[in-house]
Amino acid sequence: MKRRQFTHAIVAAGCAPAAVALAQDPYPGKPVRLLVPSTAGGGIDLLARMFAQRLSEQMGQAFVVENVGGAGGTIASGMLARATPDGHTLIFQATTAAVNAASLPNLPFDAVSALTPVSMAARFPLVMVVNPAIPAGNLREFIALLRANPAKYSYGSAGIGTGTHLAAEWFKLLAKVHILHIPYKGTASVMPDLVSGQVHMLFDGVPPQSGHIKAGRVRPLAVTSQQRSTVLPHVPAMAEVLPGYDLPFWTGLFAPPNTPASIVDKLAGEIRKASESPQLVAKLQEFGAEAQPMMPAEFTRYWKEQVALYRRIISDAKIRLDAG
Incomplete structure (x- = not known):
């Protein structure tokens, strides 16, 4: 064997155990x-x-x-x-x-x-809630109300391009309704106007709305998942009325x-x-x-x-x- 080949062989043999050890290092090796x-x-x-x-x-x-x-x-x-x-x-x-x-x-x-x-x-799903004075007891009635009164009603969101905004826009597209969008800085900022009737609809997480729902300050009409929420089992899934809607x-x-x-x-x-x-x-x-x-x-x-x-x-x- 030539000297250069011999040297390369020794180096390769020496590196092999280290490479194997590195490959077998347990993960994670640090925080x-x-x-x-x-x-x-x-x-x-x-x-x-x-x-x-x-x-x-x-x-x-x-x-x-x-x-x-x-x-x-x-x-x-x-x-x-x-x-x-x-x-x-x-x-x-x-x-x-x-x-x-x-x-x-x-x-x-x-x-x-x-x-x-x-x-x-x-x-987890979002939940669509409306002001309880809205003359619609369920999602089908709400869709019919919006179709009969285009641009009369409005909804609040956490801001343009947020998940709550896009969830409402997909509802509008599938339901073929027109409801005005009013962006806020967070869904918590929407609540005073929703409760007072200045805006009429909101998509929000289930946890922050649970207390409002129990107190009767808002009325839940649907959740945004294909199945009903275990926390709100009495509230229908949006897909029960609008097939294909699934936006948890x-x-x-x-x-x-x-x-x-x-x-x-x-x-x-x-x-x-x-x-x-x-x-x-x-x-x-x-x-x-x-x-x-x-x-x-x-x-x-x-x-x-x-x-x-x-x-x-x-x-x-x-x-x-x-x-x-």
Whole structure:
């Protein structure tokens, strides 16, 4: 053997054990940053912390929640896009990520490919509520009322391009009705005007509306999932009247681009395991939510379908996203 070939053989043999050891290093090998694109204390943050606690217990490493609010969640998504793809930086995203990917083409990163879908975590429906003085006792009657009185009634939302806005716009498209949109800075800001009758309809999460519903301040007409909510079993699903309507609020775990499939698959399996915890299931039920683990391929399909759906709603409803 020539001297150069012999030297190369020795180097290769020496490196082989290190390479094998590196490939077999247990994951996670250090604490995991879990980015949350919202301020602390909100619904997404609370759900993220529930799953972070379970994953920490199951995997033997801390999953540390890091709140990164601002710019509708795109700052956090940009951080993930630039993160090392070793599974030690993840993001707990929500429906807003699909809305952003559908509506913000000029971000400094590709909002779709910047997120590697791992698994959905949980989902729950929004609820359509109206002022109780509205002369409609159910969804069919409300649709008939709107058709008979175009532009007489109005609805509030959390702002142009938000999930509550787009949920209402899809209702308008499928029901073929015209109801005026009045954007607010958050659904909580809508409530005084909704209760007083200044606006007539709102789409919002089930938890913040449960108290108003019980007190009779608003009347629920439908939930936005294909099935009824376990928290509001007497309220019909929108799809019972408008087939094809399915727009729940969801949360899920994403990794950076190019994260190895072995890590993505392991994390998905751990989310599924966490979803079987009776304690976690009970906590989710308090939110009107249910665990909905998915394997990466299934969640990837769902993610792309959601982006395409929101693009369709924005296009068909002729929404100007620079109008907010």
